[in-house]
Amino acid sequence: MAVKIIILRRVTPEKEPELRPLLLQMRALAHAQNGYISGETLINYDDPSERVVISSWKTLENWNDWLNNPQRIALQDQVDQLLGSETLYQIYYNG
Secondary structure, eight states: OOEEEEEEEEOOGGGHHHHHHHHHHHHHHHHTSTTEEEEEEEEOSSOTTEEEEEEEESOHHHHHHHHTOHHHHHHHHHHHHHHTSOOEEEEEEOO
């Protein structure tokens, strides 16, 4: 069963230049992962510091493999450290 992952981050304008290359690296790695379907990043119109990524995966197992990928973890640690907060993940499926 396909799943969609909602990823939520808060990004201040001064952190954006440092954050962007990390997220681009992460997305490039995700594209090469088994089961990756697509991803899009949305910026809240009323609160531009709020960023939502909607990532689609063929199966929950594919997502979990990516979630536990050492390269992803290393990049995610850098992202969280830069932002000063933990990235939030929510898993959804078609009902």
